[in-house]
Amino acid sequence: MKRKIWIGSLFLMLCFTQLSGITLDSCRIKARNNYPLIKQYGLIEKTRDYNLSTVSKAWLPQVTLGMKATYQSDVTEIPASLGNAISAITGQPFSMPSLDKDQYQAAVEVNQLIWDGGIISSQKRSMEASAEIDKQKTEIDLYALNERIHQLYFGIMLLNEQIVLQDVLLDELTANHKKVQSLVENGVALPSDADAVKVEMIQTRQRIYDLLSTQKNYCLILSAFTGLVIDEKTPLEKPVVNEPVEANNYRPELKLFAAQQLLLSNQEKALHASNFPKISAFVQGGYGRPGLNMFTTDFSPFYIGGIRLSWNLSNFYSLKSNLGKIELNRQQIDVMKETFLFNNTLERNQYQTEVNKLRENLKSDDEIISLRRNIKLAAEARLSNGTITVTDLLREVNSEHIALQQKALHEIQLLMAIYQLKTNVNNL
Numbered sequence: 106m107k108r109k110i111w112i113g114s115l116f117l118m119l120c121f122t123q124l125s126g127i128t129l130d131s132c133r134i135k136a137r138n139n140y141p142l143i144k145q146y147g148l149i150e151k152t153r154d155y156n157l158s159t160v161s162k163a164w165l166p167q168v169t170l171g172m173k174a175t176y177q178s179d180v181t182e183i184p185a186s187l188g189n190a191i192s193a194i195t196g197q198p199f200s201m202p203s204l205d206k207d208q209y210q211a212a213v214e215v216n217q218l219i220w221d222g223g224i225i226s227s228q229k230r231s232m233e234a235s236a237e238i239d240k241q242k243t244e245i246d247l248y249a250l251n252e253r254i255h256q257l258y259f260g261i262m263l264l265n266e267q268i269v270l271q272d273v274l275l276d277e278l279t280a281n282h283k284k285v286q287s288l289v290e291n292g293v294a295l296p297s298d299a300d301a302v303k304v305e306m307i308q309t310r311q312r313i314y315d316l317l318s319t320q321k322n323y324c325l326i327l328s329a330f331t332g333l334v335i336d337e338k339t340p341l342e343k344p345v346v347n348e349p350v351e352a353n354n355y356r357p358e359l360k361l362f363a364a365q366q367l368l369l370s371n372q373e374k375a376l377h378a379s380n381f382p383k384i385s386a387f388v389q390g391g392y393g394r395p396g397l398n399m400f401t402t403d404f405s406p407f408y409i410g411g412i413r414l415s416w417n418l419s420n421f422y423s424l425k426s427n428l429g430k431i432e433l434n435r436q437q438i439d440v441m442k443e444t445f446l447f448n449n450t451l452e453r454n455q456y457q458t459e460v461n462k463l464r465e466n467l468k469s470d471d472e473i474i475s476l477r478r479n480i481k482l483a484a485e486a487r488l489s490n491g492t493i494t495v496t497d498l499l500r501e502v503n504s505e506h507i508a509l510q511q512k513a514l515h516e517i518q519l520l521m522a523i524y525q526l527k528t529n530v531n532n533l
Contacts, residue, residue: 129258129344135331136254137247145243153236160228167216180204205402212391222381227374234368241361248357251528257327259521262341264320266513271313274506278306285495298495305499346523355531362442366435373431376424382416449529456526463519470512477505
């Protein structure tokens with residue numbers, strides 16, 4: 106019993122999965138994850154981590170190994186008169202060994218940075234800001250993918266509607282062809298009247314074939330983007346959306362501008378930090394001839410340690426010009442941001458106008474369809490009575506079909522316009 110219940114539940118789940126179809130949101134998410142550019146995020150993060158790790162190692166002790174062998178033309182010597190004076194004072198013979206002209210030294214020096222004026226921290230913040238800039242540039246490219254997915258998704262939906270309407274038209278033409286054929290057999294209509302209906306049937310089949318071919322192509326492209334199996338039988342759920350009510354703009358371009366400004370601020374801090382002195386501790390140990398005692402000619406070990414302060418005052422020469430460059434770059438980014446917002450607002454107004462227009466069109470579409478259907482039904486009755494020609498009937502049939510197509514087109518166009526409006530401010 107439990108096994109039957111489990112199998113039944115599994116069957117219902119599979120059926121529900123098949124019936125649920127594919128949504129626009131799922132296509133958009135799948136396309137983003139399936140797009141090769143998404144790998145760029147991982148590369149950016151790894152590069153950032155490597156750079157930060159490299160910069161952070163500046164706080165580790167820096168070890169330097171040096172070796173040298175020299176030969177010099179002269180060496181420091183104690184004058185003989187000084188030696189004689191010392192001998193006279195001490196009453197003992199005094200002699201000073203002469204230094205060798207060939208000298209050798211091997212030393213290891215360890216430096217530990219104590220204070221750098223904030224350069225390392227500024228560099229790290231700049232690297233993080235640079236990584237964020239690269240991410241936002243990638244995000245902008247990925248965001249452009251949304252519009253392509255919307256066009257494909259709504260394009261398939263529109264093709265589906267058109268194919269259904271063409272099938273309905275074909276069925277209607279087939280029924281009318283039978284009526285006209287009956288009138289021909291009764292001598293009420295001419296054979297050319299039946300041929301005229303048949304021509305419309307053939308042309309309708311051609312349009313259906315063209316629509317099916319385009320639909321198949323759209324499905325193949327959407328499948329390639331999303332990695333999903335999508336064909337002409339795959340149900341696409343019609344999204345139920347409302348117009349965005351938020352005035353906030355979440356476009357990735359704005360985040361890019363913010364990241365660029367942050368990078369400039371960190372570069373400015375780094376410039377100021379480069380003008381501060383640097384303090385470090387050091388210790389040096391080595392072995393050579395002579396050692397620290399210049400009065401010995403033997404090889405001997407030595408060491409020395411202390412605190413070192415270094416201050417590059419030449420950075421002040423270019424500080425003002427470098428700060429001026431940063432300010433100019435900051436102003437350029439402000440101009441680009443202002444231009445983007447200006448164009449973005451114009452697009453949003455255009456999309457909102459389009460949405461309003463399509464809503465008004467949809468209000469009158471049903472009335473037009475109802476009137477066209479009444480006219481067509483009257484034409485069919487008049488054809489049976491012989492008061493109009495088949496051409497007149499076909500014109501009314503086509504007029505009703507065009508009205509149905511217009512409504513289907515307006516419905517899909519309204520969805521597309523609303524999604525364009527939502528995409529304009531990244532409110533998906």
